Amino acid sequence: MTRVRKLPRRALVALAALALTASAAVAAGSAATADSQAAAPPLGQAVAAAMVGAHGQQAKAYFRTDYVPAPVVEPQRTNGQWAFGTTVIPIPADAREQHGTPESAIFLARSTGKGWQVAFDGTAEFRTMARQAPDSVLSKAEKDLFTTEAKALAENTGLALPWKQGATWGWGGGPHGYGGNTRPFSSIDFGGNGQVLAAAPGRVYKSCRSGDSALVTVVHTNGYRTSYYHMSNLTTLADGAAVQTGTYLGTASTRLPCGGSANGAHVHFTLLNGSGSYVAVNGKTIGGWTFYEGAQAYGGYAKRGGTISYPGSGRLTNYGIS
Numbered sequence: 001m002t003r004v005r006k007l008p009r010r011a012l013v014a015l016a017a018l019a020l021t022a023s024a025a026v027a028a029g030s031a032a033t034a035d036s037q038a039a040a041p042p043l044g045q046a047v048a049a050a051m052v053g054a055h056g057q058q059a060k061a062y063f064r065t066d067y068v069p070a071p072v073v074e075p076q077r078t079n080g081q082w083a084f085g086t087t088v089i090p091i092p093a094d095a096r097e098q099h100g101t102p103e104s105a106i107f108l109a110r111s112t113g114k115g116w117q118v119a120f121d122g123t124a125e126f127r128t129m130a131r132q133a134p135d136s137v138l139s140k141a142e143k144d145l146f147t148t149e150a151k152a153l154a155e156n157t158g159l160a161l162p163w164k165q166g167a168t169w170g171w172g173g174g175p176h177g178y179g180g181n182t183r184p185f186s187s188i189d190f191g192g193n194g195q196v197l198a199a200a201p202g203r204v205y206k207s208c209r210s211g212d213s214a215l216v217t218v219v220h221t222n223g224y225r226t227s228y229y230h231m232s233n234l235t236t237l238a239d240g241a242a243v244q245t246g247t248y249l250g251t252a253s254t255r256l257p258c259g260g261s262a263n264g265a266h267v268h269f270t271l272l273n274g275s276g277s278y279v280a281v282n283g284k285t286i287g288g289w290t291f292y293e294g295a296q297a298y299g300g301y302a303k304r305g306g307t308i309s310y311p312g313s314g315r316l317t318n319y320g321i322s
Helices: 009-039 043-063 124-132 140-147
Strands: 072-078 082-089 103-111 116-120 156-159 168-176 187-191 195-197 202-210 213-220 224-229 248-252 266-273 289-292 301-304 307-309 315-317
Touching: 043 072, 043 082, 043 103, 043 116, 072 202, 082 202, 103 124, 103 202, 103 213, 116 124, 124 140, 140 202, 156 224, 168 289, 168 301, 213 248, 248 266
Parallel strands: none
Antiparallel strands: 072 082, 082 103, 103 116, 168 187, 168 315, 187 266, 195 248, 202 213, 213 224, 224 266, 289 301, 301 307
């Protein structure tokens, strides 16, 4: 029979103290981890806060509202450490300027362990993060598109009108602001119940989805971007999918997936640069027509050779990319 040796009382006290110290250390570590996790905002909250900081004041000015509505955040791809998607500040119901499209951006986010680093397309930070993002979150083709430095924009935009080449549509609203009367006058309303098509090659992104409607943006390879609002029956192409001139995007309608107003079926077509800033359509050639703004929003005219077309009663034939 093996004899059990008793430990001295002093050794037992030391072991007990060591056990208590270890337990306290584990508990403290767990508490610190919990506090860290609690302090780190979730992805959606972090993106929303960054969107308000970057675009909130601009949205207030465009839509003449006294507050910034909570942004809609739609992550499209994530691996737990990285996320890519779209975010939108919707047009509030009590905005004093209702006609327009919501303020939108494409985002990349990276977990820092204590929160999320968020960057928006068109910024140097976004380009840097895009180069570092895993291919599962941002494809190589998208990296090439988003990391290209902004190009000087030509007056002849290299864009077609957003419907079938050779077809003729009416236009109910001449050059006007992204938020109606706000400048620059970067938008035009093209009327009809026809199919809305991509104005040039690029990649398509949808935001503020609601049923079969959304705000659609195409990031083009020529330095421009175009956005399309009020559509229904949207394309089923995934975000980031390549489109060509004439690729179907949706149908002109009166849909308002993220607020605003629309009188009669049309597409609210907006011109932007590679940084996502609005570009005045004044003097720009699109679909073979050169557009000129008037003294007031929704006025102006389009000219091709000796032919002039006025919004409201005029018609425009799409001559494609010039």
